[in-house]
Amino acid sequence: MRNKLNYLPNSHPQMEKLTGNMKEVVRQKYSEIARGSASGCCEGSDCCGESPTYDIMAESYESLSGYNPDADLSLGCGIPVEHALLAPGQKLLDLGSGAGNDLFVARSIIGNSGHLTGLDFSQDMIDKAEKNRQKLGFENMTFINGDIEDMPFEDDRFDVVLSNCVLNLVPNKTAAYSEVYRVLKPGGHFTMSDIVLEGQLSEQLRKSAELYAGCVSGAIHKQAYLKIIDQAGFVDVTISKERSIEIPDSWLKQEFGNTVSLADAKVLSITVRGYKSQL
Numbered sequence: 001m002r003n004k005l006n007y008l009p010n011s012h013p014q015m016e017k018l019t020g021n022m023k024e025v026v027r028q029k030y031s032e033i034a035r036g037s038a039s040g041c042c043e044g045s046d047c048c049g050e051s052p053t054y055d056i057m058a059e060s061y062e063s064l065s066g067y068n069p070d071a072d073l074s075l076g077c078g079i080p081v082e083h084a085l086l087a088p089g090q091k092l093l094d095l096g097s098g099a100g101n102d103l104f105v106a107r108s109i110i111g112n113s114g115h116l117t118g119l120d121f122s123q124d125m126i127d128k129a130e131k132n133r134q135k136l137g138f139e140n141m142t143f144i145n146g147d148i149e150d151m152p153f154e155d156d157r158f159d160v161v162l163s164n165c166v167l168n169l170v171p172n173k174t175a176a177y178s179e180v181y182r183v184l185k186p187g188g189h190f191t192m193s194d195i196v197l198e199g200q201l202s203e204q205l206r207k208s209a210e211l212y213a214g215c216v217s218g219a220i221h222k223q224a225y226l227k228i229i230d231q232a233g234f235v236d237v238t239i240s241k242e243r244s245i246e247i248p249d250s251w252l253k254q255e256f257g258n259t260v261s262l263a264d265a266k267v268l269s270i271t272v273r274g275y276k277s278q279l
Contacts, residue, residue, distance in 0.1 A: 034124035066108030076164035078193025090159040096166030100129035161190040196222040234274030
């Protein structure tokens with residue numbers, strides 16, 4: 001039975017109007033990145049061009065076992081796999097799995113006895129991840145095209161759900177966390193790295209498609225984000241890591257001129273874990 005909720009703290013008239021369009025903006029932008037026709041910019045520089053907000057939030061995976069450079073597009077805002085309490089034999093789902101970066105690292109822990117599933121709504125990302133999987137010859141890994149707000153999985157399927165800087169891109173975060181709860185086994189847990197806010201973004205920033213696709217204007221207030229998790233039914237919710245994200249002024253000037261700043265909002269990366277109650 002799906003755990004359906006009505007609480008939508010991230011909903012306001014402008015976002016409701018843009019929801020459908022924004023999902024297509026995200027799909028197109030990340031498909032372009034998968035095809036190599038768009039890229040992130042150099043951290044702290046003015047080289048961003050037309051794609052300003054894709055990689056400065058990322059943390060380095062290079063020292064982790066299982067790391068595959070071909071799968072690392074530097075699109076995350078944390079390293080949730082380090083906090084996910086993984087163990088051999090688990091069934092793992094990665095939401096917004098991209099080219100497979102987190103799954104390849106996770107597989108070094110879960111091993112051959114478990115199974116790893118990636119869900120992404122960009123077919124270009126699915127194709128790129130599948131090519132990476134085939135190169136490595138992993139048989140216990142599957143990449144599926146689908147929507148996080150309405151996942152193509154049965155109830156109580158996974159031990160762990162993982163995600164890296166993706167739920168902040170989902171317009172209906174309540175539906176997304178409801179689905180996470182549904183597909184987890186009783187006693188299972190999620191670990192997500194996401195972008196949240198303290199303070200408020202201006203309406204002008206919230207309307208920006210570029211900043212939405214780059215995870216900023218799609219983010220909601222930290223306490224609203226945690227309330228969605230609580231109302232989905234999760235217990236023992238903890239934040240295992242939190243850090244500030246600096247958005248270069250050059251991006252804002254490029255998009256809006258000199259009239260906009262982030263003075264009233266603090267952008268944070270958080271890595272949060274929560275458990276589905278035992279029946």
